[in-house]
Amino acid sequence: xxxxxxxxxxxxxxxxxxxxxxxxxxxxxxxxxxxxxxxxxxxxxxxxxxxxxxxxxxxxxxxxxxxxxxxxxxxxxxxxxxxxxxxxxxxxxxxxxxxxxxxxxxxxxxxxxxxxxxxxxxxxxxxxxxxxxxxxxxxxxxxxxxxxxxxxxxxxxxxxxxxxxxxxxxxxxxxxxx
Ligand SMILES: [Zn+2]
Numbered sequence: 001x002x003x004x005x006x007x008x009x010x011x012x013x014x015x016x017x018x019x020x021x022x023x024x025x026x027x028x029x030x031x032x033x034x035x036x037x038x039x040x041x042x043x044x045x046x047x048x049x050x051x052x053x054x055x056x057x058x059x060x061x062x063x064x065x066x067x068x069x070x071x072x073x074x075x076x077x078x079x080x081x082x083x084x085x086x087x088x089x090x091x092x093x094x095x096x097x098x099x100x101x102x103x104x105x106x107x108x109x110x111x112x113x114x115x116x117x118x119x120x121x122x123x124x125x126x127x128x129x130x131x132x133x134x135x136x137x138x139x140x141x142x143x144x145x146x147x148x149x150x151x152x153x154x155x156x157x158x159x160x161x162x163x164x165x166x167x168x169x170x171x172x173x174x175x176x177x178x
């Protein structure tokens with residue numbers, strides 16, 4: 001049986017898959033430098049809750065479900081203030097021994113499984129980091145906020161449109177002069 005809530009920096013993913021083991025651990029943002037560089041206030045971020053559970057795969061491959069829960073702050077692309085982004089991701093993985101084996105697998109378009117090269121010393125933080133980064137929104141936004149200068153911007157744009165000279169306005173002026 002697995003020991004719950006222990007700290008695992010590396011895991012033998014093949015053994016977890018084979019033994020249908022379930023592991024609970026946490027990963028701190030400080031262990032995920034790439035993620036830390038993408039978010040704001042990374043020091044205040046609570047460790048991510050991570051569960052890895054060996055499961056029945058397909059195609060005879062070892063499999064596990066990775067669940068990651070946590071919360072990060074990013075800058076809102078509308079009002080530029082920090083916005084909280086909840087991370088709640090559950091991804092089923094199939095593990096192969098090498099890239100070559102991965103490439104030999106038939107490709108199914110509607111496949112929900114992600115195929116990765118597994119390891120007996122899989123770095124949990126690297127794996128989690130990749131999944132968290134993938135789940136971050138490209139344009140983080142509060143559900144309800146306003147851009148600080150949106151009214152002015154819109155007014156300016158309206159003015160710009162109105163001020164745009166009409167192509168024949170000058171011509172008419174010229175004709176009048178002659
Ligand atoms: Zn906002």
